[in-house]
Amino acid sequence: MALDRTQATDSGAYGTPRWVLVASLIGLVFAALGITVLIDPHGGQNLLAGLYDMLGNSSGAEALRNGQGDQFIAKLLLAVIALLVGVGGIWLLFTGASTIVERFSPKLRDRVIPWVFIAPAVLLLTIFLVYPAVGTVISSFFDPKGAFTLNNWTSLAKGEFLEILRNNVIWLVVATAGSVGLGLLVAALFDRIRRESLAKVFIFTPLAISLVGATVIWKFVYAVQPPSQPQFGLLNAIWTAFGNKPVAWATTFPINLPAEMLIMIWLQTGFAMVVLSAAIKGVSVEVLEAARLDGAGERQIFFGIIIPLIRGSIVTVTTTIAIATLKIFDVVFSVSGGLNHDNVVAVRMFQEMFQFFNDGRAAALATVLFIAVLPVMVLNLRNFRRQAAM
Amino acid sequence: MAVSAKAQIGTKSGSRFWRAPLLQSLPLRISVLVICFLWTLPTAGLLVTSFRNPQLITKTGWWEGLVNAFQPDQWTLQNYANVLSGDNMATAFLNSLIVTIPSTVIPITIAAFAAYAFAWIPFPGRGPLFIVVVALLVVPLQMALIPILKIYSGASLYGTFLGIWLAHTAFGLPLAIFLLYNFMSQLPRDLFESASIDGASAFQTFIRLVLPLSIPALGAFAIFQFLWVWNDLLVALVFLGPGKDVQVMPTALYNMIGPRGGAWHLLTAGAFLTMIVPLGVFLALQRAFVRGILAGSVK
Numbered sequence: 199m200a201l202d203r204t205q206a207t208d209s210g211a212y213g214t215p216r217w218v219l220v221a222s223l224i225g226l227v228f229a230a231l232g233i234t235v236l237i238d239p240h241g242g243q244n245l246l247a248g249l250y251d252m253l254g255n256s257s258g259a260e261a262l263r264n265g266q267g268d269q270f271i272a273k274l275l276l277a278v279i280a281l282l283v284g285v286g287g288i289w290l291l292f293t294g295a296s297t298i299v300e301r302f303s304p305k306l307r308d309r310v311i312p313w314v315f316i317a318p319a320v321l322l323l324t325i326f327l328v329y330p331a332v333g334t335v336i337s338s339f340f341d342p343k344g345a346f347t348l349n350n351w352t353s354l355a356k357g358e359f360l361e362i363l364r365n366n367v368i369w370l371v372v373a374t375a376g377s378v379g380l381g382l383l384v385a386a387l388f389d390r391i392r393r394e395s396l397a398k399v400f401i402f403t404p405l406a407i408s409l410v411g412a413t414v415i416w417k418f419v420y421a422v423q424p425p426s427q428p429q430f431g432l433l434n435a436i437w438t439a440f441g442n443k444p445v446a447w448a449t450t451f452p453i454n455l456p457a458e459m460l461i462m463i464w465l466q467t468g469f470a471m472v473v474l475s476a477a478i479k480g481v482s483v484e485v486l487e488a489a490r491l492d493g494a495g496e497r498q499i500f501f502g503i504i505i506p507l508i509r510g511s512i513v514t515v516t517t518t519i520a521i522a523t524l525k526i527f528d529v530v531f532s533v534s535g536g537l538n539h540d541n542v543v544a545v546r547m548f549q550e551m552f553q554f555f556n557d558g559r560a561a562a563l564a565t566v567l568f569i570a571v572l573p574v575m576v577l578n579l580r581n582f583r584r585q586a587a588m
Numbered sequence: 589m590a591v592s593a594k595a596q597i598g599t600k601s602g603s604r605f606w607r608a609p610l611l612q613s614l615p616l617r618i619s620v621l622v623i624c625f626l627w628t629l630p631t632a633g634l635l636v637t638s639f640r641n642p643q644l645i646t647k648t649g650w651w652e653g654l655v656n657a658f659q660p661d662q663w664t665l666q667n668y669a670n671v672l673s674g675d676n677m678a679t680a681f682l683n684s685l686i687v688t689i690p691s692t693v694i695p696i697t698i699a700a701f702a703a704y705a706f707a708w709i710p711f712p713g714r715g716p717l718f719i720v721v722v723a724l725l726v727v728p729l730q731m732a733l734i735p736i737l738k739i740y741s742g743a744s745l746y747g748t749f750l751g752i753w754l755a756h757t758a759f760g761l762p763l764a765i766f767l768l769y770n771f772m773s774q775l776p777r778d779l780f781e782s783a784s785i786d787g788a789s790a791f792q793t794f795i796r797l798v799l800p801l802s803i804p805a806l807g808a809f810a811i812f813q814f815l816w817v818w819n820d821l822l823v824a825l826v827f828l829g830p831g832k833d834v835q836v837m838p839t840a841l842y843n844m845i846g847p848r849g850g851a852w853h854l855l856t857a858g859a860f861l862t863m864i865v866p867l868g869v870f871l872a873l874q875r876a877f878v879r880g881i882l883a884g885s886v887k
Contacts, residue, residue, distance in 0.1 A: 214789070214791065214792065233750060236748060236749050236750050237744065237745070237748050237750055239747065239748075239833070270678070270679070273679055273682050273683075274682065276686065277682050277685060277686045280686040280690065280749050281685075281686070281689055281690065283690075284689070284690025284691075284693065284694060284749075284753055285689065285690055285693045285694075288693065288694045288697045288698065289697060292697065292701055292791075293791075296789075296790075296791035297791070300789050300791065309711075311709065311789075311790045311791070312705040312709040312710075312711035312714075312790075313711065315701040315702060315704060315705035315709070315790075315794075316701070316702045316705045316706070316711075316717070318698045318701070318702075319698050319699065319701070319702035319761055319765060320702075320717065322698065322754065322757060322758040322761060323720070323721070323724060323758060323761055323762070325739075325758070326732055326736060326754065326755065326757075326758030326759070327724050327727060327731075327732055327758055327759075327762070328720070328724070329735065330731060330732035330733075330734070330735035330736050331727055331731040331732065333734070333735035334731045334732070334734055334735060337734065337735075384623060387616065387619065387620055387623070388620060390613075390616060391616065391617065391620055397620055397624055399874075400623075400624040400627050400628050401623070401624070401627050403628075403631075403867070403870065404627070404631070405815075405870075405881070406815060406863070406866040406867050406869070406870035406877075407631075407819070407863050407866065407867070408818070408819030408820075408821070408837075408838050408841075408862060408863070408866070409819065409821065410819075410821050410838045410841050410842050410845075410859075410862070411819075411838075411841065411859045411862050411863050413845075414634070414841065414845065414855055414856070414858075414859040415630045415631055415633070415634045415859065416630060417845070418630070418633060418634055418637065418852065418855075418856065419630050419633065421852070423646075428647060428648060428649070429649070430645065430646055430647070430648065430649045430650070430852075431649075432629070432630075432633055432649065432650075432651075435649050435651075464627070464630070469881060472878055472881050472882065473881065473882055476882055521726055521728075524728070525728050525729075525730065527821070527822050528821045528822065528838075531821070531842075532821075532842055532845055544730060544822070547730055547733075548822070548825070548826075551733070551734065551737075551826075557734050560733075560734060561734055563730075564728065564730040564731050564733070564734070565731070567728040567730050567731070568727065568728055568730075568731050571726045571727070571728060574726050575723055575725070575726050575727070578722055578723070578725055578726065579719065579722055579723060582719070582722045
């Protein structure tokens with residue numbers, strides 16, 4: 199896998215050929231033009247209308263400008279431009295910048311090139327994560343009029359907010375434990391059958407589905423009809439077959455909490471299963487056989503040997519799912535918007551932003567989530583420092 | 589992090605467990621079957637319902653539809669036709685592609701260059717900067733929403749594709765840099781020495797050596813990010829808004845739940861439409877998907 203020698207000496211020490219530079223600069227000009235189309239809310243329509251004008255189809259152009267006509271074609275055109283600009287632009291940017299820097303004196307070049315490589319990443323992380331995170335913490339101490347206040351924080355300890363925080367804790371504990379526990383159970387069971395990979399597909403396919411899609415799937419399972427009518431929701435059909443009255447599973451407190459959490463568990467169990475199954479396969483056969491020779495039963499082997507040996511993976515899976523669960527938004531938002539005593543922090547934050555227009559309180563809620571993940575962040579940093587050789 | 593990315597699912601487990609004779613292992617087999625059946629049942633219900641005659645959906649359960657599968661007016665494709673035209677699902681599908689593909693390619697590109705520099709090119713501040721990346725791994729994206737929204741409304745980026753690309757790119761970057769760094773730093777040192785002896789510039793080394801060798805890691809992250817962006821509702825709602833001409837599929841599906849809670853024939857068809865692409869990606873690239881999951885289990 200050594201570098202192809204002939205190719206390397208062709209353009210060799212002198213760097214990338216000049217035409218690459220020229221081409222990428224021209225490309226960047228087009229990318230910039232493309233961005234102006236993308237930022238314009240009617241960019242696609244206007245561009246296609248312009249094209250139609252050039253082709254002499256002025257009635258088609260007129261229709262497009264009035265929001266009628268070939269809207270779908272305009273959208274397709276926009277899609278093509280978007281893909282060219284988005285995918286091509288970023289490569290042109292790196293190619294152009296690197297080719298320019300390669301023309302500097304060797305000493306300057308070596309000093310500048312790493313910054314060319316990391317500058318976009320550092321810039322985006324600063325603008326989109328570091329600066330906003332600091333800004334969010336600060337704005338949690340201000341009211342909508344811009345005056346300093348502690349109200350955003352003190353109000354979190356009252357009434358409905360207490361309920362929201364309680365729900366998040368329940369989610370964190372139950373949904374996380376449910377996913378990890380079921381994932382472990384499934385991984386251990388499936389490890390012993392022949393068609394293992396096929397069986398696993400059934401469990402982890404839900405991972406590919408969006409949480410909104412999963413919520414629709416389960417809302418249909420939970421669907422409820424008045425007692426006089428046939429129940430087409432699976433759960434109520436079974437429930438009423440035993441002579442019970444139909445239950446509105448998704449909207450009746452407190453049964454709606456487990457009903458919603460089941461959606462997340464159904465989705466995340468596959469993730470836990472994949473990681474834990476890989477870990478179980480990492481346990482050496484010799485260890486297991488030695489234990490078996492010593493007369494250990496299968497249950498003893500599982501709890502006494504396998505679980506301690508895969509503890510690291512269990513911790514990883516648990517923290518990953520816990521972080522996802524902490525930020526749960528889609529499920530609660532799509533089931534009812536948290537109207538039935540089932541609201542959670544992320545949904546309420548969204549509502550504070552777009553319904554109550556109270557950015558200060560929204561910021562405080564976001565900061566609550568941030569504080570909750572701080573221990574994981576510290577843990578990650580400590581682990582990294584331990585391994586780091588930098 | 590504790591899991592090796594090389595671990596695979598579905599390896600033959602041979603002698604790892606004592607194999608019971610058929611009769612004794614029957615409970616195990618049955619319980620596996622039951623679990624798989626239960627896990628698939630909700631999705632199956634959705635899929636079957638989406639093809640049923642709307643009049644029958646609320647009259648009988650979908651399982652009865654299967655029992656009477658040969659009843660003449662049981663099945664229809666009209667639900668899909670209606671949802672594609674009437675609920676802007678076709679536009680939403682294009683929008684989802686416009687949002688998702690650049691939101692996958694841009695962060696991978698930026699992260700690959702950065703990870704390469706972090707792993708192989710010494711520069712002042714390298715260590716501390718990477719520590720920041722590791723710290724950002726778990727920062728909830730909720731922390732970023734309000735200030736970015738303010739920047740966006742000032743710079744008229746709200747509701748634009750460029751705006752959501754940048755947001756998704758930034759939110760995906762820490763994990764992308766971290767994963768690619770872990771992979772690239774394991775490449776053999778000799779490789780880079782011989783490349784520099786041959787006179788290759790840093791950029792050429794990256795393009796011709798690092799990138800091709802990192803394809804497994806790039807692919808794993810690509811699938812991870814693709815699914816994440818395609819399935820995302822929150823970032824799309826916040827930065828693209830509910831406008832019909834820019835809405836992505838999860839937003840469109842969410843908008844169908846609200847006012848038409850009872851229109852199950854449309855809702856089920858719409859839900860299945862949103863799943864086709866991620867399910868296709870998943871089934872086609874299952875192995876890389878699993879690798880991505882294993883490697884991505886820090887987010």
